[in-house]
Amino acid sequence: MTVSPKPIAELKNKIKFVLSDLDDTITTEGHIPSESYSALWKLKDSDIKTIIVTGRPAGWCEMMARTWPIDGVIGENGAFFFRYTNKHMRRFFASSPELIETNTAKLDIIKNEILQTIPESKISSDQFCRMFDLAVDICEDIPPLSKEQTATIISIFEKHGAQAKLSSIHVNGWFGTYDKLTTAKFILTNEFGLTEEQIQTSCVYAGDSPNDEPLFSYFENGVGVRNIEPYLPILKSKPKYITQHAAGKGFQELTEKIIQLSR
């Protein structure tokens, strides 16, 4: 039976940790609106920890971990976690940095095959900031590819034994068994000392895309921002809650509810 997400107004738990996707969950049309950035500060001021969970590259995550009012970033779909605390950058890698060279060579073969098969596709402009994955642009800087073209890109990754996940802007592919969920669970347990029960009662996960699905399947308090709606029919694991507003405004709506519950 398919269960539709409930309005965010029905969230009841006191939340201590907000894990959130970045693109089209905190951002709106590629920018961070003032309400999203202000929402991050309000969470911090309310003593609620925020962890960004994104497919974006190591270079971006270094900057976010260092300069944003957050408690860490999981990047490249779970390849690593960076947390800047007490003037020290703590780093956890799910994939061994020693494998970068070998995996980059294997991803290069995949890259060439994708560009030959789908000439309209493009490697993401942030690829040079990446350590572990290959990101193929499907609509960020190019006209949107069709669903069939996107599916072909995913199948090329998978044919070569790589994992591939679809975000709202890229197809990301990598070698390794990690994903956003495995790293999120590891970090919540080992870095923040939460038990399984505490994770389920005191954390929310917010996202907008199929690459957030593993987290929606695990977190009891999974929240989709409104722009997830077109993907709901293809998601086997749907978020339990949905915001009224899309993207950054939806994130703000979620944080207001969480802060209200924390009082």
Ligand SMILES: [Mg+2]
């Ligand atoms: Mg997203």
